[in-house]
Amino acid sequence: MANINELIEGFSFGQQQAIVGGSPVPAIANPQIAANIWRQTNLNTKPWAKMPINEDDKAEIGKGHEFATQLFKSHYQNPDFEISKYCSSQFIAWVMAFSLGNTTLSGSAPYTYTTTPALGSAARTLGGVSGVQSLELPYFTHVQQIRPGGSAILDEAKIGCAVRSWKLSIKNSPGRASAMISATCACTGQYVAPSTITLPAATLLNEFNAGTITALSFNGVNYMSGASASNFVSLDASWDNNFRPGYFPGSGNQDGYQIQGRLEFGDRTFSVQYVVRVAAGSPEYGDLIALTTGTSTVTFLRDSNNSFTMLIQKMAFQTAELSNTDGIVTLQITGSQLYDPINGLVTMTTVTPQNGICQ
């Protein structure tokens, strides 16, 4: 018996890789080493379950009856796992790098991570090796433990994990809950138990909150100054990689159950919705009617070592619905994020003291 508060979790900030011929290459099946694994807290209190699936012979005729007589091992179909946290420079850099796939690292203490959605048709750097063409995103290792040691209740490392989707939310409320990000993660089914990893002390994160936002403009409307200043209520942005099933001939086995051998992105979706107060002359509805497009920017700035900017390269308004938020007349706006032929879809820039994220 154990209390759920005893559950400790960690995951690698570096991506999984193997050394082949003296060079690092991306590796879905190679766990990261302990030195590249963070210990992090999680607002999601549900552990990451393993789910081996069995099948029976119920559908087969020739038994003389319709009932099952035998059970067979089938495959691992682990549920997704959510890492839900308050926004911090370290975690948001990790989420963007692992979910979007094309990251450039520059600077030195602090480090700047510039991330854009990877193009499957274009070569990029994966696992420290450049020139890789792939629909796969970087993989990480996830560790969860309860009383690790000789009589551990839970001690396992899931190998070949990837970020399926994320959700960023900003609210007009006080405290850390005003800026949150959650990442939904998928895994292949491969694991190691016991993990053989000693998790370090929990990483101290440099968190943002909605009060640290210094830039907030959507499609030409600035919500930090001018007529629309202080009209912003909330934002929900999300990304989904829509992974394709990763079972194929040779994808591998764990405990006699088939596992997935790849997690490839499908048709990805990028959604942005936000709510603003309505004032006389509010420009949003007019922009929608006029099919106006423009860049959109959200910037958190905690200090010179910790910041995050989401730059949507070309945004229009899909809908602008008149509504009521806590008694205030508002517009609920759904953005239409367009792929700009020059600058692409979206650029995430994070400055953080943490080195080696997704490297």
Next chain:
Amino acid sequence: MDHVFMESPQGDEIKEVEATAAALSPLMSQGWHQVPPPATGKTNISTEEAK
């Protein structure tokens, strides 16, 4: 200002560019990706200044 080396999606060109979103976005959206600094003596390296 920090600079980084970016390689074209075809792998036939390496370019040294400023590590800013404004400079990187057009390249990364076309499939350019970061590579380690190349060994000196390579001839296919261009810089923003040379453009």
